[in-house]
Amino acid sequence: xxxxxxxxxxxxxxxxxxxxxxxxxxxxxxxxxxxxxxxxxxxxxxxxxxxxxxxxxxxxxxxxxxxxxxxxxxxxxxxxxxxxxxxxxxxxxxxxxxxxxxxxxxxxxxxxxxxxxxxxxxxxxxxxxxxxxxxxxxxxxxxxxxxxxxxxxxxxxxxxxxxxxxxxxxxxxxxxxxxxxxxxxxxxxxxxxxxxxxxxxxxxxxxxxxxxxxxxxxxxxxxxxxxxxx
Numbered sequence: 001x002x003x004x005x006x007x008x009x010x011x012x013x014x015x016x017x018x019x020x021x022x023x024x025x026x027x028x029x030x031x032x033x034x035x036x037x038x039x040x041x042x043x044x045x046x047x048x049x050x051x052x053x054x055x056x057x058x059x060x061x062x063x064x065x066x067x068x069x070x071x072x073x074x075x076x077x078x079x080x081x082x083x084x085x086x087x088x089x090x091x092x093x094x095x096x097x098x099x100x101x102x103x104x105x106x107x108x109x110x111x112x113x114x115x116x117x118x119x120x121x122x123x124x125x126x127x128x129x130x131x132x133x134x135x136x137x138x139x140x141x142x143x144x145x146x147x148x149x150x151x152x153x154x155x156x157x158x159x160x161x162x163x164x165x166x167x168x169x170x171x172x173x174x175x176x177x178x179x180x181x182x183x184x185x186x187x188x189x190x191x192x193x194x195x196x197x198x199x200x201x202x203x204x205x206x207x208x209x210x211x212x213x214x215x216x217x218x219x220x221x222x223x224x225x226x227x228x229x230x
Contacts, residue, residue: 073131085216
């Protein structure tokens, strides 16, 4: 028989609960619109108790962003098995899962939200970008990227961010199409760079040697050939 007595949480457990509650609220609405009173109510505690664990809304917001950034960075992890195009497509699927589930929170993370300009927020965004950068180089099997490849990878990561942010504003293009388009964009950026540099050309030839005709990269080649044949 239950007594209805609420179990007392330890300090770290309560902090994790508050971060989870705040992240859930920030994922549905802009952090500017979420109050400490709402967070306290959703957590089933009093407003003063929230301040016992976090000195203010900004510190709780930054803790929620830390969890969100760790989650987002983990979306880029993918076993190095199979063709690169298929791997990138799976990564984009997980990336947009996060964007879809945490729209306002994703926007806040990338645009700064109420913590705009803070060193903490900037560091979190940079950590996500660096995690993505390291993972992509791992998929390319490149330890020390030449300047052109460095530019391609970092440009593509920025493109993925901006595409996701624009998509959130109305979601006017089917998400699945954007995921494929971003993989095509990566291949296109590589191809343009390869046309300028033999080292990049060798990299692209190595990648394409393992790509099936029915994969994302093969699909792009087929579409381009159809386009030029018209």
